[in-house]
Amino acid sequence: MKKFFIPLGIFLVLVAFLAIGLKRNPQEIPSPLLGKPAPLFSLNTLDAGGVKFGPQNMKGKVWMLNVWATWCVACRDEHPLLVALSKANQLPIVGLNYKEVQAQDAPAGRQLTPEEKLRIARERSAVWLQRLGDPYAVSVFDLDGRVGIDYGVYGVPETYIIDKEGVIRFKTVGAVTLETLQSQILPLLQKLNAS
Amino acid sequence: MKLTHLLLRTLFVAACLVLSGVTTTLAKEALPMAQDPVLEKRLILISEELRCLVCQNESLASSRAELANDLREEVRKLISQNQSDQQIKDYLVSRYGDFVLYRPQVKPLTWVLWFGPFLLLVVAVWGMFSYVRQRQSAQTTVAALSDADRHKAQAILNSGDAP
Numbered sequence: 107m108k109k110f111f112i113p114l115g116i117f118l119v120l121v122a123f124l125a126i127g128l129k130r131n132p133q134e135i136p137s138p139l140l141g142k143p144a145p146l147f148s149l150n151t152l153d154a155g156g157v158k159f160g161p162q163n164m165k166g167k168v169w170m171l172n173v174w175a176t177w178c179v180a181c182r183d184e185h186p187l188l189v190a191l192s193k194a195n196q197l198p199i200v201g202l203n204y205k206e207v208q209a210q211d212a213p214a215g216r217q218l219t220p221e222e223k224l225r226i227a228r229e230r231s232a233v234w235l236q237r238l239g240d241p242y243a244v245s246v247f248d249l250d251g252r253v254g255i256d257y258g259v260y261g262v263p264e265t266y267i268i269d270k271e272g273v274i275r276f277k278t279v280g281a282v283t284l285e286t287l288q289s290q291i292l293p294l295l296q297k298l299n300a301s
Numbered sequence: 302m303k304l305t306h307l308l309l310r311t312l313f314v315a316a317c318l319v320l321s322g323v324t325t326t327l328a329k330e331a332l333p334m335a336q337d338p339v340l341e342k343r344l345i346l347i348s349e350e351l352r353c354l355v356c357q358n359e360s361l362a363s364s365r366a367e368l369a370n371d372l373r374e375e376v377r378k379l380i381s382q383n384q385s386d387q388q389i390k391d392y393l394v395s396r397y398g399d400f401v402l403y404r405p406q407v408k409p410l411t412w413v414l415w416f417g418p419f420l421l422l423v424v425a426v427w428g429m430f431s432y433v434r435q436r437q438s439a440q441t442t443v444a445a446l447s448d449a450d451r452h453k454a455q456a457i458l459n460s461g462d463a464p
Contacts, residue, residue, distance in 0.1 A: 132357060135354070135397070135398055135400045136398055136400075137398060138394065138395055138396070138397070138398040138399075139396070205367070208367070209367075250371075251367075251368075251371050254371075255371065255372065255375060255396060256396065257396070258396040258397045258398070260354035260355055260368055260397065261354075261355065
């Protein structure tokens with residue numbers, strides 16, 4: 107009788123492990139950047155006449171970096187939430203537009219120059235933000251994805267929270283949901299703003 | 302007419318690539334500045350050990366994802382800066398985490414991963430031996446006749462065929 111229960115026990119343990127494995131999100135990869143200083147950059151902004159912008163401009167503030175693009179479908183899903191968040195004046199959100207102009211956007215037989223890319227990216231983003239609302243205090247353009255690599259971006263949208271000292275405190279991959287906002291981002295904001 | 306010809310040719314080339322199964326050829330094909338063969342060889346060696354984060358079961362060498370392209374370009378740049386393989390891997394790990402490595406580093410966090418299977422093997426071998434030994438001893442005790450049984454049998458045999 108006891109012998110009968112041993113395989114059954116092993117089987118149940120196996121089932122438990124597999125059930126946990128099924129529930130886990132393979133997209134969720136712990137970022138090594140948590141607790142590290144946000145990589146510096148200096149990028150063009152949406153404002154054509156404007157100066158370049160970087161994390162150094164946000165020193166002393168708790169802020170959000172939201173990586174997005176107009177071709178990104180999930181960005182559309184999270185966008186209303188970001189607009190609401192910016193309206194509630196919770197924290198400044200910086201939009202990092204990631205590789206807006208893709209290879210297939212180039213006319214046949216030639217490549218776009220960086221200036222052309224920037225112009226197209228500005229035009230497209232402006233239209234998109236006008237239509238869906240602009241939650242961003244500043245919008246910057248990472249045309250070649252170099253800054254994205256420094257931040258370990260592998261799936262747009264990605265969202266980071268950076269503290270007053272410029273240290274990354276939170277990262278999420280995929281659309282920000284109301285649940286993540288309420289259970290993780292807002293409590294973290296309170297903590298960071300208090301310190 | 303010309304278009305169909307071109308289409309057929311592209312299809313033929315694609316079929317050849319797929320049939321030859323040389324994934325590295327694909328990776329190479331996607332690269333615009335595949336000039337230096339030594340550099341390319343090192344790129345392939347390194348990127349075969351790295352995971353593409355977009356399509357997680359593909360290596361960086363074989364993936365055709367946009368990000369993989371960018372990262373190969375990045376690795377190429379680092380190689381031309383005379384960085385060692387370890388430095389290049391560290392560069393990627395510091396951005397994307399240990400997950401980019403197909404061969405995880407041996408450290409306390411990965412001990413279960415590296416040594417767990419051997420531990421299971423040891424446990425299984427021990428289990429098998431103890432099971433076999435148990436069975437053997439059970440069989441020998443059953444097979445052997447006790448002295449009393451032997452005498453009884455002998456007595457029956459000695460008594461002959463007498464009814």
